Amino acid sequence: NKLSDYAGLYGPFAAAGGGYIAARVKHDDYLKETAVLSAEAMADAGILDEAMKYTLDREYPMANNAKGGFWPGGPKSWPNNPSMPSEHTMNVWAFAHVVAGQYDGIATKSLVYGVATTVSVSRVLARQHFPSDVLVGSTFGWLIGGYVLHHRSLERGSLLDLSTVETPLGSGVQV
Numbered sequence: 416n417k418l419s420d421y422a423g424l425y426g427p428f429a430a431a432g433g434g435y436i437a438a439r440v441k442h443d444d445y446l447k448e449t450a451v452l453s454a455e456a457m458a459d460a461g462i463l464d465e466a467m468k469y470t471l472d473r474e475y476p477m478a479n480n481a482k483g484g485f486w487p488g489g490p491k492s493w494p495n496n497p498s499m500p501s502e503h504t505m506n507v508w509a510f511a512h513v514v515a516g517q518y519d520g521i522a523t524k525s526l527v528y529g530v531a532t533t534v535s536v537s538r539v540l541a542r543q544h545f546p547s548d549v550l551v552g553s554t555f556g557w558l559i560g561g562y563v564l565h566h567r568s569l570e571r572g573s574l575l576d577l578s579t580v581e582t583p584l585g586s587g588v589q590v
Contacts, residue, residue: 416541423503423534427457427510439586449517451579456509456563460556464505467555468497476542501544501552507531508553512560531556 431454438447511527535553538544580589
């Protein structure tokens with residue numbers, strides 16, 4: 416459980432923030448773009464994750480004798496601490512897809528996809544999620560990462576765009 420917390424939630428956010436800082440110091444626009452895109456993919460994954468959790472309202476494996484029912488108490492007990500999809504896996508797969516897409520080397524892909532797979536398996540082994548929770552989270556995370564990677568890195572100037580900006584007052588983010 417702790418492994419998946421660090422590798423699935425804290426690690427990717429720290430890597431995106433650390434990558435952004437390193438890019439600023441090194442004046443590396445490609446690394447900065449990767450950091451911003453990965454943070455955007457994780458933010459998008461978080462939004463979808465919460466919407467799906469509250470819509471599906473599935474029980475965690477440790478609740479109700481591991482039945483994994485949807486809407487177990489009906490609308491009276493909504494939300495019932497929902498488990499589907501797995502936030503950890505959705506987050507780490509979104510991050511992994513962006514990083515692996517930006518840095519196409521076999522070592523990078525092996526590292527990020529290996530960590531994502533480890534997080535996915537650990538969520539089930541720690542009895543925090545059912546395998547289907549992890550499968551749904553992994554799939555949507557990977558799809559979100561791909562969407563952000565292919566639509567946001569190539570199509571600047573869409574209806575909603577997130578990018579860094581330098582002003583006389585310092586650095587910032589513009590929408």
